[in-house]
Amino acid sequence: MSARLFGLGALLLAGCGQGQESVVGPSEPFRMRGNNVQFHPGALPGSLPVAGMTPEPGEEPAITAVELNSLVVTQGGSKNIAGRATSNVVSVGIALEGTGTGYWVVPTRSQDAITGELTWGAAGPGYTALVGDFDLSVETGIRPLHFVAFDENGQPGTQFVQKLCVRSAVPDNLNSCEESLPPPEAVFTLSWDTNADLDLQVLTPDGKLVTPQHGSTLDAKADAGTGMDTDTETGVLGVIDRDSNANCVIDGVRRESMVFQTEMPPHGYQFFANLFDACKQQAVRFNMEVYVSVTDEDGKKNLERVFQRGGELLDFQVNPGSSRGLYVGAY
Amino acid sequence: MVRFPLRNWVALLASAGSWVHASSAFAQASEPQEDAEIVAVPEPGAPAAKPGVEPAAAPPAPPSTASTEPARVSAPSSAGNAAAPSKSAPEKASADAGAAAAKPAPIVDISGYIQGEYQSHQDSEDQLRQGGSLLNQNRFLVRRARLAFKRAWDFTSLEAEIDGNTNSGPSLGLYRAEASLFYRGQNEKSLPPLAQLTVGMFKVPFGFELPVSSSQRWFSERTQLSRALWPSEIDVGARLSGSVSAFRYAFAVTNGEPLGEKSGFALQDPNANKDFAFSAGATAQIVPMFRISGGVSGVTGRGFHAGTSVTKSSVSWRDANDNGVVDTGELIGVAAQAETPSKNFDRFAVGADLQLYLKTPLGETMLYGEIVTAKNLDRGFFVADPVAPPGIDLREFGWYVGILQPITQYGMLGFRAEYYNPNADQNEQRAAKILPIDNTIRVYSPLVGLTLPGRARLLFQYDIIRDHLARDVEGVPTDLKNDAWTLRLQVTL
Numbered sequence: 001m002s003a004r005l006f007g008l009g010a011l012l013l014a015g016c017g018q019g020q021e022s023v024v025g026p027s028e029p030f031r032m033r034g035n036n037v038q039f040h041p042g043a044l045p046g047s048l049p050v051a052g053m054t055p056e057p058g059e060e061p062a063i064t065a066v067e068l069n070s071l072v073v074t075q076g077g078s079k080n081i082a083g084r085a086t087s088n089v090v091s092v093g094i095a096l097e098g099t100g101t102g103y104w105v106v107p108t109r110s111q112d113a114i115t116g117e118l119t120w121g122a123a124g125p126g127y128t129a130l131v132g133d134f135d136l137s138v139e140t141g142i143r144p145l146h147f148v149a150f151d152e153n154g155q156p157g158t159q160f161v162q163k164l165c166v167r168s169a170v171p172d173n174l175n176s177c178e179e180s181l182p183p184p185e186a187v188f189t190l191s192w193d194t195n196a197d198l199d200l201q202v203l204t205p206d207g208k209l210v211t212p213q214h215g216s217t218l219d220a221k222a223d224a225g226t227g228m229d230t231d232t233e234t235g236v237l238g239v240i241d242r243d244s245n246a247n248c249v250i251d252g253v254r255r256e257s258m259v260f261q262t263e264m265p266p267h268g269y270q271f272f273a274n275l276f277d278a279c280k281q282q283a284v285r286f287n288m289e290v291y292v293s294v295t296d297e298d299g300k301k302n303l304e305r306v307f308q309r310g311g312e313l314l315d316f317q318v319n320p321g322s323s324r325g326l327y328v329g330a331y
Numbered sequence: 332m333v334r335f336p337l338r339n340w341v342a343l344l345a346s347a348g349s350w351v352h353a354s355s356a357f358a359q360a361s362e363p364q365e366d367a368e369i370v371a372v373p374e375p376g377a378p379a380a381k382p383g384v385e386p387a388a389a390p391p392a393p394p395s396t397a398s399t400e401p402a403r404v405s406a407p408s409s410a411g412n413a414a415a416p417s418k419s420a421p422e423k424a425s426a427d428a429g430a431a432a433a434k435p436a437p438i439v440d441i442s443g444y445i446q447g448e449y450q451s452h453q454d455s456e457d458q459l460r461q462g463g464s465l466l467n468q469n470r471f472l473v474r475r476a477r478l479a480f481k482r483a484w485d486f487t488s489l490e491a492e493i494d495g496n497t498n499s500g501p502s503l504g505l506y507r508a509e510a511s512l513f514y515r516g517q518n519e520k521s522l523p524p525l526a527q528l529t530v531g532m533f534k535v536p537f538g539f540e541l542p543v544s545s546s547q548r549w550f551s552e553r554t555q556l557s558r559a560l561w562p563s564e565i566d567v568g569a570r571l572s573g574s575v576s577a578f579r580y581a582f583a584v585t586n587g588e589p590l591g592e593k594s595g596f597a598l599q600d601p602n603a604n605k606d607f608a609f610s611a612g613a614t615a616q617i618v619p620m621f622r623i624s625g626g627v628s629g630v631t632g633r634g635f636h637a638g639t640s641v642t643k644s645s646v647s648w649r650d651a652n653d654n655g656v657v658d659t660g661e662l663i664g665v666a667a668q669a670e671t672p673s674k675n676f677d678r679f680a681v682g683a684d685l686q687l688y689l690k691t692p693l694g695e696t697m698l699y700g701e702i703v704t705a706k707n708l709d710r711g712f713f714v715a716d717p718v719a720p721p722g723i724d725l726r727e728f729g730w731y732v733g734i735l736q737p738i739t740q741y742g743m744l745g746f747r748a749e750y751y752n753p754n755a756d757q758n759e760q761r762a763a764k765i766l767p768i769d770n771t772i773r774v775y776s777p778l779v780g781l782t783l784p785g786r787a788r789l790l791f792q793y794d795i796i797r798d799h800l801a802r803d804v805e806g807v808p809t810d811l812k813n814d815a816w817t818l819r820l821q822v823t824l
Contacts, residue, residue, distance in 0.1 A: 019453075019812030020801030026458035026466060036759070038802035045804070070652045077655070090762045091806035107806030111763040118763055126720065126760075152762070154804050 025104075029137045030096040032081070032104040034121065034130035041102040044095040046148035046156035061089040061149035063160035064117055071162075072177070075169040076136045076253075080129050081145075082121030084112055089149040092120050093156065094132070096164075097144040105150075106130055140168045140176035170291055171241060171259050172303050183303045185264040185293050188238075188331070189257040190273060192286040197245045197277040198313070200256040201325055202238070205268035209324065212243035212256060236263040248279040264292065267331060274325025278315035285312045288328045307331050441824070443478040444546045447471070448819035453812045473497045474819065475545055477506065487512055506590075507565060508532045513573075523574040532598070534564040535589070536572065536581035536610040537628040539684035539701050540731075549735055549745050549780060551792050551817045555712065555772055556703060556729030556751040560680060562591035562711035567598050568605065577615060579626075583608045587632040592710045596635070602675050606632030612684075625685040631678070634707055636718035638673035674718045680705035680727075694737025702730040713753035713770065726755040743780035743790070749773065761806055768808055773797040788821040 025031055025039030032039075066083040073079045085092060085108055095103035108118040109127060121130035147160040165177035169191075175183040190200040202210040204217055217238045238260045244253045273286050290307035309329045319325055452468040460466050479492040487510075494506035508531040516525030534542045540557045541564050552558065568585030587606030588596045612626020644667040651661050682703035689696045705727040707715040715725040731749035738744060752771045759768050774797070780790035793816045799808035 019797075019810040019814075020803065021812055022454060022456060026456055026460075036802055036806065038806075040804060069650075070654055072654060074655060087763075091802075091804060093804065105802060105804055105806060107761045107802070108763070109760050150804050150806075152805060156804075 025100075025102070028100040028102070029135035030099045031133045031135070032094060032106070032130060033133065034106060035127045036107055037130065038105045039102055040093070040105055044093050044103040044146050044148055044159065045150075046093070046159045049158050049161060061151040061155070061157040062086045063089075063092065063147045063149050063157075064115075066145075066147060066160065066162045067122075068162065068164070072165045072167055072174070073132075073134050074167050075134060075138055075140060078131050078133050079164075080121075081132050082119070082130060083147070084115060084117040084119055085149045087111075087116065087118055088151050089118055089120075089157075090152045091150045093148045093150065095146045096132075096134075096138070097146055099138055099143070103146075134166060136169060138166055140166050142166075142177055168303075169255060170289070170303065171257050172291075173261075175302055179300045179302070182301045183291075183293050184259045184261045186238075186260040187257050187291040187303065188269065188271060189255060189289050189291070190271070190286060190328075191255040191289075192273075192284050193254070194281040194284045195245055195250045195252065195254065196275060196279045196281045196284040197248055198254075198256075198284055198286060199243070199274040199276050199325065200240060200258060201272035201274050202240075202258050203270040203272065203324070204238075205266060209322075210238065210240060210258065211274070211322075212240050212246070215240035215243075236260055236265050238265060245279065248277050250279070270330045271328040272325040273311060273313060273328050275313045275315075275318045276320055278318050281315065283312055283314050286310065286328075290331045438482070440481040440483075441478070442481070443476075443824040444821055445476045446474040446545070446819055446821045448474050448551070448817055450815060450817050452815045468815075474551075477546070478824075479507070486514065505532065507534070518574060523572070523579065525575065526571065526573040529570045529572070530568075532565050532567050532590075533570055533583075535561060535566050535585060535608050535630070536570065536583050537561070537608050537630055537680070538610070538682045538703065539626070539686065539699065542610075546821065546823060549743060549788075549790065550733070550747055550776060550778060551790065551819055554729070554731045554747070554749040554751070555774055556727075556731060556749060559709045559712035559729075559751060559753060560703070560705060560727065561589050562593070563589050565590040565598075566606070578613045579611070581608075581610045587634070589710065593714055594635070594637070594710070601635040601637070601673070602633055604633035604675060606630055620690040622688045623686065624688075625683070627681070627683045629679070629681045630708070631680075633675040634678045634715070636674045636676060636716055638671045639668075641670045642668040676707055676717050678705070678707035678715070680708045694739065696737075697735045698733075700730065700732040704728045709753050712751075715753075723756065725753070728752045728755060740784050741782055743778070743782060745776075745778040745780070747774075747776045747778075749776075769799050770808075771799065786823055788819075790817075790819050790821075792817045792819075 020038065021041055022039055028039065062085065064084045064086060066081070069080060081094065083092070089108050091105050091107045093103045093105050106120055108120045109122070109124060110119055111117070112119050123129040142163050143166050145162045145164050147162070149157045149160075151157070165174065167174055168176045170187055170189050172183045172187075174181050188200070188202055190198070192198045199212050204210060208217060210217055217236070238258045240256055240258045242251075242253065242256060244251055244256050271288050273288065275284065278284070287308065287310045289305055291303040291305050293301050294304045295301050307329065311326065311328060313326060317326070449471050450468055454466075455469045456466040458466045473496050476495040477492055479490065481490045482488065489511070490507065490509040491505070492507035493503065495501075495503040509529050510531050511527050511529040513524035513527035518525055536542055538557070540548075540553050541561055566583075566585040566587065566589045568583055570581060570583040572581035572583075573579070584605045584607055586598065586600035587604070588594065588599055588601070590597050594601075608628070608630040610626055610628040612624060614622065614624040616622045645665045647663045647665050648657055649661055649663055650656075652658065680703055682701060684699070684701040686697065686699040689698075707717050707725050709715040709725065709727050713725070715727070717724045729749070729751035731747060733745065733747035735743060735745045750771065750773050754768075754770050757768045757770055758765050760766075775795040776792055778790055778792040780788055782788050794814060796813050796815065797810050798813070799810065800813070801809050801811040803809040
């Protein structure tokens, strides 16, 4: 009796732990979402394409087209991804080179009425569009996005590679992807972690308080505490790019940047983080950074961080008025 | 013929009205004349035997639907506690007299239990799901902390039970509230009454697993089948139940929106239709060491598909080229939308259950099972809504078989195999083909338990879950790695 019970127990335990890992892969820096998308750990199967050689149609499962609205995506942003494959393809694997611990698989769906090929990733009756999410930790620059088609036996074909520009969350005029495009001369950027309405305030050397509501050094008003002339039109042009989470309409960007496109600002700018509305968050932790344009040995310009300071604001420190917020530092 | 003048009727009604409005103290004082207090009223409507009770305490009588064994905090009344400790007649009389002089009459029975446990799930991750819910399920939790109050008289009883837990953060709420009228007939006090009418929050009489108390069940949770059809055991309504000889019956009319339902209408009723549930069964002692019980159950009613409210016209931005800038053609006008009406849909379930008990030198072995087929009744797992696209009925089917083997009165071994198919007709489009999807879930649950009879249980249960919630590289549904185990300590008041 006991031997039988032991045998049954051993049989059961032998079956424990089987199965496919997480469906959603939330720890991955590159994630995909959509109907029936599955994360698989490990390297993307299939051989890399050989330059100049195109697989013969019908020989192996193949990706025939990848449809992206653009070839640029921002760190922390999303992008719709869809495409077509040969008629013997049952699923498509997708991976961002050098990122994460595995790849994503999505089944093919319907037949394209014109080409006769199978579609995948596109929205349709009962199916949402396939979306790729690029975490803030994804490195900027040109990043190859790899696709591979699987046939009904799970055999992969040759990979299809589509290069993608992952641009920095800090405004850089696409300099991180294309070195010939010069970055702004300077960027003051405030980022934070929770969905609160936090505002970047910059006090210019001539006493103007630039806020998202008066987002340019030209139309900003003189700060009441400085006692300086309100009509002074000095200094260089800097513009705050957005009012993120304004009035608690959550956009999820959680970053505001003051960008000096053409002229390097002088020293003497002071930075404040103002909690306009906590949006029901208990606290918000922020990070203030200053980037300036530098020229490397090859004569190419890129942004270099010259200032960084973090801090935290609690919900009772909310300040919806026009006065300054928490002093963070100066550059 | 006896004549009764009109003015006498008026006087009678007036006196009745003043009785109804009398204070509770008056009511307490006057009630024993009509409805004398008794110690305990076994309730009908539950299955004919408890699953996994300690063998020494396994009576042939139907169990109470109360969630715990009653633990008296006041002296038993003369209505009789059959389980009173044995004493000699003079000693007992003296003790009873002394107790009666020293203690007041019983007020209320209080019972309760706490289930504290640790759960481990293979699919846990240190992340949050979209919307903020936890993906990590490896945790300690108070699964149930229940406290029940009961008072019974000759023809009436009331029961209330509160439940606290930390399943989704700290929670405390009313779990059960039953007001009952009953007629005992010739049934002994150890048996359910001949007929009992209950109104309030109670366990729906369906099948074997649903009415059984969580404190009595050895397996940590009900089967996936049962939890899908009834997210919790509790609904609001009226129930007529009772016992005739070896037969039992129960019939209930409820709102049909059980506690814990995901529609947002739990314990309310968005439609006027009520759900009707019935359960009937019997117990038979075949030979002294073997008995059998079983029954059939059914429920029918109408589910509710919630409509949508009107919307205002608005402007939407669709970033067609993913450049984060509003370009020409990317601003889209969204016209105001008319409301969509709510609709009802039919649903039902029928089932049968069977329990076999065999006394062995180790204890009373229990082999039991249940089979259920249903339509549009899944309210806790793959929630059924045949009004929503694609607009077809969802057929559910499931069964389970379990065995519990006591090892003396201090140990328990068990195993349960279960099967549930939440939608037997689902299909999807893959590779330009319409293919059926296998949604079945199979769970195999071995358990080991230790018992301190009547007081505490320590159990370990491993759930081997075989489902189709993941996808393989061909995009075909495959098993998700989501086995789980539970280590639970239960102590009863």
